[in-house]
Amino acid sequence: MAVPARLTDDEIQTRLADVPEWRLEDGALCRDVKRKDFAQAFGFMSSVALIAEAMNHHPDWSNVWNRVAIRLSTHEAGGITELDFELAKRIDQLP
Amino acid sequence: MAVPARLTDDEIQTRLADVPEWRLEDGALCRDVKRKDFAQAFGFMSSVALIAEAMNHHPDWSNVWNRVAIRLSTHEAGGITELDFELAKRIDQLP
Amino acid sequence: MAVPARLTDDEIQTRLADVPEWRLEDGALCRDVKRKDFAQAFGFMSSVALIAEAMNHHPDWSNVWNRVAIRLSTHEAGGITELDFELAKRIDQLP
Amino acid sequence: MAVPARLTDDEIQTRLADVPEWRLEDGALCRDVKRKDFAQAFGFMSSVALIAEAMNHHPDWSNVWNRVAIRLSTHEAGGITELDFELAKRIDQLP
Numbered sequence: 064m065a066v067p068a069r070l071t072d073d074e075i076q077t078r079l080a081d082v083p084e085w086r087l088e089d090g091a092l093c094r095d096v097k098r099k100d101f102a103q104a105f106g107f108m109s110s111v112a113l114i115a116e117a118m119n120h121h122p123d124w125s126n127v128w129n130r131v132a133i134r135l136s137t138h139e140a141g142g143i144t145e146l147d148f149e150l151a152k153r154i155d156q157l158p
Numbered sequence: 159m160a161v162p163a164r165l166t167d168d169e170i171q172t173r174l175a176d177v178p179e180w181r182l183e184d185g186a187l188c189r190d191v192k193r194k195d196f197a198q199a200f201g202f203m204s205s206v207a208l209i210a211e212a213m214n215h216h217p218d219w220s221n222v223w224n225r226v227a228i229r230l231s232t233h234e235a236g237g238i239t240e241l242d243f244e245l246a247k248r249i250d251q252l253p
Numbered sequence: 254m255a256v257p258a259r260l261t262d263d264e265i266q267t268r269l270a271d272v273p274e275w276r277l278e279d280g281a282l283c284r285d286v287k288r289k290d291f292a293q294a295f296g297f298m299s300s301v302a303l304i305a306e307a308m309n310h311h312p313d314w315s316n317v318w319n320r321v322a323i324r325l326s327t328h329e330a331g332g333i334t335e336l337d338f339e340l341a342k343r344i345d346q347l348p
Numbered sequence: 349m350a351v352p353a354r355l356t357d358d359e360i361q362t363r364l365a366d367v368p369e370w371r372l373e374d375g376a377l378c379r380d381v382k383r384k385d386f387a388q389a390f391g392f393m394s395s396v397a398l399i400a401e402a403m404n405h406h407p408d409w410s411n412v413w414n415r416v417a418i419r420l421s422t423h424e425a426g427g428i429t430e431l432d433f434e435l436a437k438r439i440d441q442l443p
Contacts (some may be wrong), residue, residue, distance in 0.1 A: 076357075078168075079206075100399075101208065101400070101401055101406055102194055102208040102209050102212075102252075102401060103205055103252065105204055105205065105208055105397045106201045106202060106203075106204045106205030106208075106252070106403075107201060108393075109201045109299065109302075109390075109394070110197045110198055110200065110201030112303060112390045113196065113197040113200055113201075113302060113303055113306040114197050114306075115229075115386070116303040116304075116306055116307045116382070116386055116387060117197075117306045117307050117309070119307070121386055121412070121413050123410070123411075123412045124410065125408070125409065125410035125411075126198045126408075126409055126410075127227065127408045128405075128406050133253035135441075147337075157196065157197075157198065157201070158253040173339055196302070196305070196306055196311055197306060200299075200302045200306075204295075204299070204397075207291070207295045207394075207398060208397060208401040209401075210291070211291055211292060211295075211317070211398040211399075211401055211402045212401045212402050212404070214402070216291055216317070216318050218315070218316075218317045219315065219316055220314065220315035220316075221312075221313075221315075222311070222313045223311045291398065292395045292398040292402075292442075293395055293443065295394055295395065296391045296392060296393075296394045296398075296442070297391060297394030298391075298394075299390055299391045299393075299394035300387045300388055300390065300391030303386065303387040303390055304387050307387075347388065347391070348388065348405050348443040
């Protein structure tokens with residue numbers, strides 16, 4: 064699979080409007096997710112893991128109990144690409 | 159932890175009213191769960207796995223893509239116990 | 254993705270030699286896996302889930318505590334295909 | 349469950365000898381784990397998640413593809429306790 068092109072700042076700003084849960088921070092697309100408890104947070108993480116593996120595009124993420132902090136960027140492109148917005152949208156479809 | 163007592167048929171019938179998603183089948187408390195796709199079904203399973211491990215009471219379950227079939231009984235008690243209804247209720251609280 | 258062709262009995266027998274952990278049963282490729290406990294069995298299942306989702310080819314499987322029974326077949330092809338052997342091989346590479 | 353007592357620096361140093369994979373860093377017990385790929389790293393994380401939930405003691409952890417960085421401390425005790433060493437030992441028993 065070819066590496067997608069790095070998006071320009073303008074392109075990123077335009078696409079951010081489609082994913083209101085996400086913000087731009089330190090060159091990555093970021094979202095903080097909070098669930099009821101650890102069991103629900105980890106269930107959410109498992110769904111994200113399956114989606115990410117199927118896209119072969121993986122998050123840089125951390126978890127403390129019921130909180131999950133997700134950072135998306137495309138290392139090979141040196142920035143944010145369509146892949147990151149695609150993954151963000153799929154994550155947002157989870158319950 | 160002591161093994162809880164096996165519930166009588168009358169006790170089971172009374173408690174079934176509290177968990178309308180579940181049915182009695184072949185001596186087990188059963189529920190079939192359907193999610194949107196495999197990613198969501200497996201996320202659900204991960205949450206159930208954490209809850210089950212914390213209770214040290216595990217389901218007999220199967221999965222095919224977006225469907226999960228759960229059977230609960232307490233092997234050491236030779237039937238259904240309070241533990242099964244407790245696990246059923248916690249499962250029902252998942253999104 | 255095109256559905257792969259159903260393998261003939263001879264083709265299946267030949268390929269079974271490559272995956273000695275698996276057996277043919279009721280028209281499916283089957284393996285029973287046992288781990289030390291539920292935590293390890295479910296960790297194994299999570300790895301399998303990611304691999305399956307990436308292949309878009311999912312197992313028919315069940316779990317009771319430290320045991321996982323996996324059945325592979327290709328529903329759309331009405332039998333066993335190369336996809337099943339491919340998934341079997343990837344599963345066998347897991348620790 | 350009562351919160352265990354915060355261990356002194358001497359007590360921590362003594363116990364660190366039992367878990368050679370772990371180091372003390374910024375007041376937490378830390379270990380970096382690397383697996384073959386994301387599927388194996390997330391399978392490992394799932395096992396850890398089950399163990400942590402059963403202990404009701406959860407890691408502060410992050411993941412990027414095949415790497416998992418784990419930090420253990422006991423927030424309620426304001427430092428490292430026996431719980432952290434217990435969780436570390438159980439994590440080290442995973443394949």
